[in-house]
Amino acid sequence: MILYKKISKEDRILAKDKKIFVCSECGYESPKYWGKCPDCGNWNTFSEFSKKELDLVNSKSSVFTPKVTNLKDVDTKEDMRFTTSISELDNVLGGGIVASSLVLVGGEPGIGKSTLLMQTAHNVSMIGKRVLYASSEESLSQLKLRLDRLDLKGSDILVLSNTDIEQIIESAKENKADLLIIDSIQTVRSANIPSAPGTITQVRECTNLLMNFAKATNTSVFIVGHITKQGTIAGPKTIEHMVDTVMYFESESNSSLRILRLSKNRFGSSEEIGVFEMTRKGLECVTNPSKLLLEDRENRSYGSVICSIMEGNRSVLIEIQALAMMSSFQVPRRVSTGFEYNRFVQILAVIEKMTNVKIHSTDVYLNVVGGVRVKETASDLAVACAVISSMLKKEIPINTIIIGEVGLCGEIRKINNIFKRIKEANSLGFKKAIIPRNSLDEHEDISNLNIEIIEISTLKECVFKLFNN
Template identity: 45%
Template sequence: MAKARSVFFCQNCGFESSKWMGQCPGCREWNTFAEEPKMITKKATAGAARRETAQPLALSQIEMSTTTRMSTGIGELDRVLGGGIVQGSLVLVGGDPGIGKSTLLLQVCRNLSQAGKRVLYISGEESLQQIRMRAQRMGEFTDQLMILCETNLEDIREAITKTAPEIVIIDSIQTMYNEDVTSAPGSVSQVRESTGVLLQIAKGMNISIFIVGHVTKEGVVAGPRVLEHMVDTVLYFEGDRHAAYRVLRGVKNRFGSTNEIGVFEMRESGLAEVPNPSEYMLEGKPEGASGSVVACTMEGTRPVLLEVQALVCKTNLAFPRRTAAGTDLNRVNLLMAVLEKRAGLGLSSCDAYVNIAGGIRMNEPALDLGIILAIASSMKDQPIDEKTIAFGEVGLSGEVRSVSMAEQRVREAKRLGFDTVILPEACKRQAARVKEIRLVGVKNVREAIRAIV
C-alpha cells in the first residue's frame, strides 16, 4: 500500500502544491490552501475505465452518430446550449448562491419529463419537502420525474443504473462524496473525483448529466473552476441578486458557440424567459436627463440595447474619483483621456461615474462611443435626444472605428422605435440597408460630440 502523504490544494482554483503557501501562484488568492490526503485509491476509477482495448481508426471509418439534441423547453437555455441538450453530455451550471440554479434545473426537469423523458433529480442540499415546495410554486409535474436525496456517489450510481434515466441532475457537486477519497465533501480532490465518476456514467451509459457547482469568493468550498476542463459545457448564471433578471452565459461549449446569452427573470413561478432583453434593459430610462445615452452591444447573434449613464462633476480631491459599474474601469479611464486630449474636454478636474444601467456587465468595444457621449453629455449638461442610439469603437487617436454587425444593431434600434443612430462612418454603407432611420456617420469623437449638441 502506498504511503499516505498529504498535498495542498488551492480551494479556489485547484492549484496543487506539496507545501502550504499563503498566496496561490495560480489565481493569486490569499489563504486558500488546504491540506488533503494525497492517497487517492485509483481502484474505482481505474477499474471502471478498463474496457476492451481501443483500436485507432481513420477519421472516415468512424461512424457518425447523429447527435440527438433534446430541447429543454426553455428557448433561452437551448440557445446557450447550442440548440438543446446533447445526449451523453456533461454540463456544469455554476453561479452565486441563491441565483436560481436549482430553480432553472427543476424547470428543465419538468419540461423534459412532460415531454416523456425519464428524469432523475438528485439533491444533496435540500430535503424532499423543500423540493416539493419549490415544485409547488412552479406548477404541474408528471411522474416521469424522480427525486432522490443522496450524497454518496456509489449509491447514486446504483440508483442511476436501476432507474435508467435519460437526464440526471446533480445538485450540487460540492455535496457529493466518493468513499474512496478520504477528504471532506467539497474539497478539491472530492470534487474532482466525483466529477470523474459522473463523467464515466455520462459517457458510459449515454446519459446527459447537469451538475450544479457553487462559486464562492472565499474559497471555502472548491469552486467549479477545477472541473471546467472535465465537462463538455460550462454555463454561468450571473446577475445582480437585487435585480430580478439573471443572465445565463456559456463559458465553454464543446457542442456550440459560447457567445450566446440567455436572459431570465425570477418570478414566483420560477424563471421566466426574457426574449427581448433590449426592452427589458431600457425600462425606466430617464427622459430629458443629461449623461444618459442608449448604446448597442452584441451578445452572440443578438443585439442588446442598453442605457449608458455618466455623471461628471467638479472634484474636491487631488485625485479625481472615477468609478465604473457594469463595465471596465480601465476602459473608462482610457476613454476619458481620449476625450481630454482629442476633444478638448477638461475632465482632469472632474469626478466621473459611469454606469451601465440594469446591473448587467458589458465589455464590448462597441460600447465606447456610448460611454464617450454619455460623459460628454454630462460634462456639458446637454441631454441627448431620447430617440438616438450610438455604437462604435473608439481608438486612442480619437477615431471612431467600425464594429461588426452594424446592420443588425440598426435594425434592432429601428424595431424599438429609435429614429437616429450615431455610428462609425465606415459602417454607414452596410447599415444603410435599413431604411427609414437617420444614420449619422462619424469619423472621430469630435464629430460624434458635435452630433449630439
C-alpha cells in the same frame, strides 16, 4: 568497500505510503507544503493526502468497461438532442440537451441554479423522459416545497436525497433515467475515497464516475458546482476538462436579470448566452433584453444616451446616463457605476483636451441603467456624448443610437459586429445611428433598414453633428 543496507518490509510500506499536498482550488500537486500555490496563487489552500489514497482513486474510477466499435458503425441517432422547452437554455446548449452529455452549471449562492434545473427537470419529464433529481443539499420535503413555489403542476420527477455517488448512480440505472441532475458535486462523496465531500479527490472521483456513467448508459447528466470567491468553479480545474459543457449563471447587480454564459461547449458555439428574469414563479426567458432595459426610459432628457453592447453573439441596447454639475469640493468627484472607472476618467480627459467642453472643475456621475456591467469599448463614445450632453444641457434625440471606441487622440475607432448592432437598433425603432467611419463591410447591406447612418472620424466631429444645431 560498498555496504548495502537491507530494506525491511516495514520500510517498503512506508516508502509506498508517501505524503503529497494538493491545492484545493486548482488541484496542483506537490511533494511539499506551500503557503501560496505556485499555480493559481491562492494562499493556504494545500491539504495533505497519502499517495496510496490518490492511487486508490485511479484504480477504482473505471467502473464501466466500454466496447470497441468501428467509427463508421456508430449510430448518431442515439445522440439526438431533446428539448428543455426553455428557449434560452436550448439556445445556449446549441439546440437542446445532447444524450450522454455531462453539463456543469456554476454560479453564486442563491442566484437560481437549482431553480433553473428544477424547471428543466419538470419540462423534460413532461415530454416523456425519465428524470432523476438527486439533491445532497435539500431534503425531499424541501424539494417538494420548491416545486410547489414554482407552480410546476403535473411533474413526473423522480427525486432522491443522498450524498453517496455510487448509490445515486445505481438509482439512475435502476430507474433508466434519461436525465440525471446532481445538486451539487461538492456535497456528494464516493465510498471508495476516505475523505470528506468537497475535497479535491472526492470532486474529481465523483465527476469521473458520472462521466463514465453518462457515456456508458446514454444518460445526460447535469452537475451543479459551487464557485470560489474568485468566480471560478470550486475544485480541481480538471473537472472542467472532463465535462462536455461548462455554464456560468450570473446576475447583474441590483437587477432581476440573470445571464447564462458558456465557457465551454463541445456540441455547439460557446459564444451564445441566455437571458432570464427572476420572478416570483421562477425564471422566465427574456427574448428581447434590449426592450426590457429601455422600457422605463424618459422620452427626452439630457445626459441620456443609448448604445449597443455585445453579450455573446447577441446585441443588447442599454441606456447610459451622466450627470455633470459644478463641484463644491477642491477636488471634483468622479463616480462610475457599471462602467470601468479608469476608462471613464480617460474619456473625461479626452473630452477636456479635444473639445471645447471644460469639465476640470465639475463633478461627473455616470450610471449604466439596469445594473448592467459594461466591459467592451464600444460604449466609449456614448459615455462621452452623455457627459457632454449633461454639461451643455442639450438633449440627444431619443431615436439616436451612438456606438464607437474613443482613442486618446480623440479619434473614433472601429468596433466589431457593427451590422448586428445597427440591425437590433432598427428593430426597436431607432432612426439614426452614429458610428465610426468605414465600420461597415462591403457585403453588409443596410439599404433595407429604415435607419440613417451617420459616420464620424473624431470626437469633435461627433459633438458638432450632435449639438451644433
